[in-house]
Amino acid sequence: MKTKIYNLKGEDAGEIDLPEKIFAYPWNPDLVYQAAQAQLANLRRPWANTKGRGEVSGGGKKPWKQKGTGRARHGSIRSPLWKGGGTTHGPLSEKDYSVKINKKMLRAAIYSVLSKKLADEELKIVDSLELNSHKTKELYFVLKEFLRGSMNALLVPASKNRIIYRASRNMPKIKSLSPLSLNVRELLQHKNVLIDKNAVAEIK
Numbered sequence: 001m002k003t004k005i006y007n008l009k010g011e012d013a014g015e016i017d018l019p020e021k022i023f024a025y026p027w028n029p030d031l032v033y034q035a036a037q038a039q040l041a042n043l044r045r046p047w048a049n050t051k052g053r054g055e056v057s058g059g060g061k062k063p064w065k066q067k068g069t070g071r072a073r074h075g076s077i078r079s080p081l082w083k084g085g086g087t088t089h090g091p092l093s094e095k096d097y098s099v100k101i102n103k104k105m106l107r108a109a110i111y112s113v114l115s116k117k118l119a120d121e122e123l124k125i126v127d128s129l130e131l132n133s134h135k136t137k138e139l140y141f142v143l144k145e146f147l148r149g150s151m152n153a154l155l156v157p158a159s160k161n162r163i164i165y166r167a168s169r170n171m172p173k174i175k176s177l178s179p180l181s182l183n184v185r186e187l188l189q190h191k192n193v194l195i196d197k198n199a200v201a202e203i204k
Contacts, residue, residue, distance in 0.1 A: 050090030
């Protein structure tokens with residue numbers, strides 16, 4: 001399938017033949033949702049943590065003798081029944097929130113989003129994303145002219161282009177991502193996707 005190539009001024013710069021298995025994949029919202037949820041779950045880290053009676057300090061001595069005091073028997077002041085004691089069934093930092101999703105499903109979800117964005121004219125192929133310097137100012141003015149003020153984009157440069165990562169680092173809604181690291185979350189978070197024509201062959 002053929003689509004237009006644009007230069008950084010937004011002008012027509014020819015055509016490129018895109019692989020249909022990637023850019024003409026049918027839209028599958030259920031699969032995309034599953035892949036996005038799995039990615040978010042795998043990024044989640046357990047912060048809440050409580051200590052059980054074996055982890056709380058103190059409590060080595062029996063508070064009082066077993067019989068003869070008239071009070072209830074206790075073996076440790078670190079029992080969950082006591083103030084300052086251990087917590088029963090509390091959250092633990094060892095909890096695992098990760099979700100498994102096989103590679104074929106993940107790849108299909110990425111293809112589905114790329115195809116949808118291309119059909120909605122939110123994905124454009126650029127003849128080159130190379131800059132003269134790593135200054136954010138240069139990239140800002142280039143994207144401002146190309147995106148017509150909508151400064152929300154995911155940039156996918158060729159692997160050898162390293163300057164653009166530094167130039168886009170300080171821009172809040174602009175992200176540069178290697179074609180080998182494309183993922184559903186980043187594609188969905190950004191309204192526009194700009195792909196260097198030399199990076200198309202690297203998307204797998």
